[in-house]
Amino acid sequence: MTQKTKIQQTKVLETKLSGDSTIPVRKMGFDFSDVPKDYMNGSLAESHFFDGLNLLFPEGERFFMRAVRNGLNKIEDPDLKQQARGFFGQETQHAIEHEKFFDVLEQNGYEFRPKLEKMNKFIIKMRDILPHSLSLSITAGAEHLTAVLGATALDDEGVENSHPAMRDLIQWHAIEEIEHKSIAFDVFKATGGSYPMRVFGYLNALLFIHITSTYFVKDLLRQDGYSKREAKKLLKASQQNMLKKHPTLRQSLTAYFKPSFHPNNIDESGLVGKAMDRLGIA
Numbered sequence: 001m002t003q004k005t006k007i008q009q010t011k012v013l014e015t016k017l018s019g020d021s022t023i024p025v026r027k028m029g030f031d032f033s034d035v036p037k038d039y040m041n042g043s044l045a046e047s048h049f050f051d052g053l054n055l056l057f058p059e060g061e062r063f064f065m066r067a068v069r070n071g072l073n074k075i076e077d078p079d080l081k082q083q084a085r086g087f088f089g090q091e092t093q094h095a096i097e098h099e100k101f102f103d104v105l106e107q108n109g110y111e112f113r114p115k116l117e118k119m120n121k122f123i124i125k126m127r128d129i130l131p132h133s134l135s136l137s138i139t140a141g142a143e144h145l146t147a148v149l150g151a152t153a154l155d156d157e158g159v160e161n162s163h164p165a166m167r168d169l170i171q172w173h174a175i176e177e178i179e180h181k182s183i184a185f186d187v188f189k190a191t192g193g194s195y196p197m198r199v200f201g202y203l204n205a206l207l208f209i210h211i212t213s214t215y216f217v218k219d220l221l222r223q224d225g226y227s228k229r230e231a232k233k234l235l236k237a238s239q240q241n242m243l244k245k246h247p248t249l250r251q252s253l254t255a256y257f258k259p260s261f262h263p264n265n266i267d268e269s270g271l272v273g274k275a276m277d278r279l280g281i282a
């Protein structure tokens with residue numbers, strides 16, 4: 001376990017569901033106070049890739065929790081309801097830690113609050129007006145994306161060598177996204193979710209996450225003093241670099257389009273075990 005990480009296992013969750021989940025909830029006490037703006041090995045573009053996702057996570061994860069809760073209210077499946085307790089607990093903790101990181105961005109001189117507020121209002125509006133089946137299919141799709149990105153992060157040298165607090169944040173979140181990757185998918189299926197709706201939700205999730213996260217990356221690079229053109233070029237180079245470093249990334253993302261797909265078809269247990277050992281968590 002790293003010095004700055006205080007880890008507590010807890011089964012106390014803010015949910016009305018009963019029973020224990022085999023998905024553990026871990027409260028992390030990350031200390032982000034000395035994280036520099038280029039925490040990803042001196043690369044601003046690569047650091048901002050995580051910053052962009054970081055800005056999306058808290059409200060996005062609250063959207064996911066609402067969608068899964070609405071789905072669970074429609075089904076009778078005690079095992080799945082029990083497992084979902086872990087999902088709610090993990091996503092709650094992710095939102096807490098990622099929101100804490102907002103202060104670091106501010107300390108490092110970035111201005112993002114009004115834009116973030118606008119985006120969050122949009123997510124909340126969608127949460128309230130979209131049909132439950134669509135919200136759930138978006139959530140199942142987004143959870144596939146976060147599990148794939150999680151496995152990519154656990155297999156990434158750049159993440160491994162980044163600032164320790166950021167490395168621990170990213171790897172902890174990655175482990176837990178993989179641990180609960182099938183919950184939203186299973187709830188979607190149990191509520192009668194169809195294949196076309198599953199694919200439609202996934203495409204919406206990919207599009208929204210791509211548009212908003214690249215918007216934030218470019219905006220943060222502009223605040224670093226890069227021109228619009230330079231920011232675009234840096235972003236493109238870091239995306240190409242990522243695809244080059246992780247040749248199976250595209251394949252893992254497109255696997256979701258197979259009608260027979262299930263999240264558990266992909267086995268990331270080796271990567272998860274290694275990262276858990278290093279973080280000292282069970």
Ligand SMILES: [Fe+2]
Nearest residue numbers: 061091094177
């Ligand atoms: Fe999460």
Ligand SMILES: [Fe+2]
Nearest residue numbers: 091143146177
């Ligand atoms: Fe998740």
